[in-house]
Amino acid sequence: METRRLRMLVELSRLGSMRAVADMLGTTTSTVSQQIAALADEMGTALIEPHGRQVRLTPAGRRLAEHAVTILAAVEAARHDLAPGGEPNGTLRVAGFATAIRAHLLPVVTALTTSHPHLHVLIREHEPAEALQLLAEDATDLALTYDYNLAPATEDPAVRATALWTARWGLGVPAQAGGREGTTLEVFAQFAGHDWIVNSRNTADETVIRTLASMAGFTPRITHQADSLDLVQGMITAGLGVGLLPLGTVTFPAVRLLSLTAPDVELRAYAVARHGRLYWPPLALVTELLLRRSATGRDRDRPAGPDADAAASCRDQQD
Numbered sequence: 001m002e003t004r005r006l007r008m009l010v011e012l013s014r015l016g017s018m019r020a021v022a023d024m025l026g027t028t029t030s031t032v033s034q035q036i037a038a039l040a041d042e043m044g045t046a047l048i049e050p051h052g053r054q055v056r057l058t059p060a061g062r063r064l065a066e067h068a069v070t071i072l073a074a075v076e077a078a079r080h081d082l083a084p085g086g087e088p089n090g091t092l093r094v095a096g097f098a099t100a101i102r103a104h105l106l107p108v109v110t111a112l113t114t115s116h117p118h119l120h121v122l123i124r125e126h127e128p129a130e131a132l133q134l135l136a137e138d139a140t141d142l143a144l145t146y147d148y149n150l151a152p153a154t155e156d157p158a159v160r161a162t163a164l165w166t167a168r169w170g171l172g173v174p175a176q177a178g179g180r181e182g183t184t185l186e187v188f189a190q191f192a193g194h195d196w197i198v199n200s201r202n203t204a205d206e207t208v209i210r211t212l213a214s215m216a217g218f219t220p221r222i223t224h225q226a227d228s229l230d231l232v233q234g235m236i237t238a239g240l241g242v243g244l245l246p247l248g249t250v251t252f253p254a255v256r257l258l259s260l261t262a263p264d265v266e267l268r269a270y271a272v273a274r275h276g277r278l279y280w281p282p283l284a285l286v287t288e289l290l291l292r293r294s295a296t297g298r299d300r301d302r303p304a305g306p307d308a309d310a311a312a313s314c315r316d317q318q319d
Contacts, residue, residue, distance in 0.1 A: 005039040006068035013065040088281035089118035095131035096144025108289045127201040143272040151207035161270040165294040169265040172236050172245040175256040184260040185216040192218040195241030200225035205244050
């Protein structure tokens with residue numbers, strides 16, 4: 001059902017003349033007549049009837065005109081709602097990993113309750129592959145994802161990824177196991193005989209571990225899997241293996257965190273949205289606020305040195 005035809009019907013009910021409708025809309029009487037006839041065919045009932053030398057709406061036509069007023073008003077409201085530069089309101093669906101939600105999105109949502117009370121954010125916790133699948137299925141509007149500099153995500157031309165923050169990672173090992181600081185490959189080589197703990201819902205950290213282990217001359221023995229970084233630390237404490245942890249993490253007493261440098265291991269966070277929706281006001285606003293928060297975090301952490309660059313915000317990235 002074309003809104004243009006509905007508008008012609010509404011104007012005909014108001015003006016009572018096809019010529020008057022044509023003049024007001026800047027078209028011809030013939031076009032108005034054709035469009036009203038097409039609308040009648042679409043509805044399966046007569047909408048106008050002869051009335052002297054003019055026409056008038058049938059009861060069905062008058063009823064449809066009443067509906068059309070409501071429909072056209074809703075369409076206009078939607079146009080204003082979705083127009084770039086419009087006031088953000090409605091519901092924005094976000095799927096993302098735990099740290100992005102906890103440390104970055106939740107403060108933004110809290111601020112929005114005051115600044116934009118008509119904008120509602122629905123949150124679902126998911127690992128990157130899961131969040132991107134929801135985005136592809138149109139089950140979410142914004143995906144908060146991550147990859148590693150040593151395990152970059154595959155680019156998808158259907159979406160745009162906006163870089164947010166980065167965080168350096170180290171290797172969590174049992175404190176009693178010792179271990180010397182050194183280059184990443186030197187640190188890895190010291191634990192070649194240990195079991196290795198990886199994420200259970202994302203393979204990126206396993207890719208990083210296997211890549212660096214190969215460069216260090218061994219094949220890692222991947223055993224345990226855990227999403228929660230607290231659980232990873234618990235496994236390390238129990239002597240079940242070693243695993244990647246964000247630098248700046250407050251470690252358990254029995255866990256030691258060794259820096260990984262040359263090459264560095266760096267997590268990179270992104271806000272991902274589908275093309276065609278990038279300028280939808282709610283999506284554009286939340287993405288911009290996440291960008292600002294990420295930039296503020298980098299500025300705040302910079303004086304503490306390179307190791308502190310946003311690392312604290314990734315404390316429980318896989319939790």
